[in-house]
């Protein structure tokens with residue numbers, strides 16, 4: 402039953418993504434690529450991270466990146482410390498496309514109509530389900546810094562990543578990270 406419900410929601414959302422993206426000549430996979438790059442942090446904006454997050458083949462992701470780059474929605478940036486690493490940055494045009502279409506209005510409107518308490522319960526239940534699915538297939542959590550064991554608060558504006566040894570701003574910690582590691586509750 403839960404599977405059917407989630408499958409139905411996925412189908413509805415994919416259809417909306419195709420519809421919204423179609424206005425810009427983009428397929429659902431292009432929209433998902435762009436959306437991921439809009440919400441990931443600077444340690445996670447590489448082609449390999451996109452592949453890992455979307456759980457697609459390298460070839461599919463490369464092709465998708467070529468399309469969004471050719472439309473001026475992302476640009477490549479060489480890493481300042483390691484020239485072999487390429488970062489994928491969303492352009493102003495890419496942000497405008499997303500602002501107009503993601504999340505699809507069908508989804509935002511449906512959530513708006515939901516009571517706050519139901520929304521909070523749904524969020525908690527989905528979070529539990531996502532974590533269980535990720536555990537089952539050993540995939541990364543791709544979550545935000547707040548629940549990462551490496552996140553150390555410095556003051557009310559700054560945090561520190563104990564893994565990358567880099568400072569993090571309040572904006573940074575709202576973004577998802579491929580290195581996110583859950584806090585171990587049994588320690």
Ligand code: SF4
Pocket residue numbers: 442444544545546549550551552553561562563564565578579580581582
């Ligand atoms: S604290 Fe964790 S989630 Fe945040 S940047 Fe560091 S490794 Fe990533």
